[in-house]
């Protein structure tokens with residue numbers, strides 16, 4: 074009997090050990106709970122486990138975004154997101170067992186996230202110096218992660234897709250837990266760049282080295298590969314890396330470009 078109770082208690086603990094995007098802070102202001110965020114699932118904080126489902130996109134019941142408003146953000150500015158286990162004000166962030174990377178993507182809102190439209194603007198995996206995962210830092214920062222909106226992207230409305238991948242069961246196929254959510258932002262200022270994107274779902278495979286992964290709970294995870302494309306490194310008015318083009322004048326001096 075005592076054992077059965079203990080099992081029930083631990084099961085309910087596990088069931089509530091998930092997480093969701095609760096707030097975003099934009100232009101120096103912390104928005105309200107759920108403001109500019111696509112409404113959560115009825116199950117709210119439950120993870121996605123299938124990389125092929127369209128729920129991997131936004132984990133929302135508002136599939137076309139019609140009920141979600143957009144928060145303005147200046148291109149080149151720093152904004153932040155916050156994840157919590159639930160929507161209560163005293164909620165913690167995520168179970169400490171749920172270690173893994175934290176990522177942020179953008180896609181033009183007009184695409185509704187469909188097609189090869191998602192480009193990554195932030196990722197935080199494992200760091201050797203501190204032996205910490207992105208989720209460890211999230212827990213230390215009360216659920217918050219900060220990043221910069223690229224300075225050179227085209228202004229307009231975007232879907233901001235946030236994602237945590239919890240790796241505690243990722244050693245088996247289909248064991249990784251995905252915690253995506255989407256917010257709507259209006260990027261002001263900016264430039265004219267529309268960075269190349271990838272499809273979500275589509276780009277992630279269930280046997281990607283960052284998705285099917287035997288996490289070392291204590292020790293070196295430096296071989297871990299964060300899923301998805303490389304982070305778009307525009308920003309600060311600089312153009313994305315291009316093949317150097319030799320003009321006639323430059324070519325004489327630096328034809329080895």
Ligand SMILES: [Cu+2]
Nearest residue numbers: 087090091171
């Ligand atoms: Cu969980």
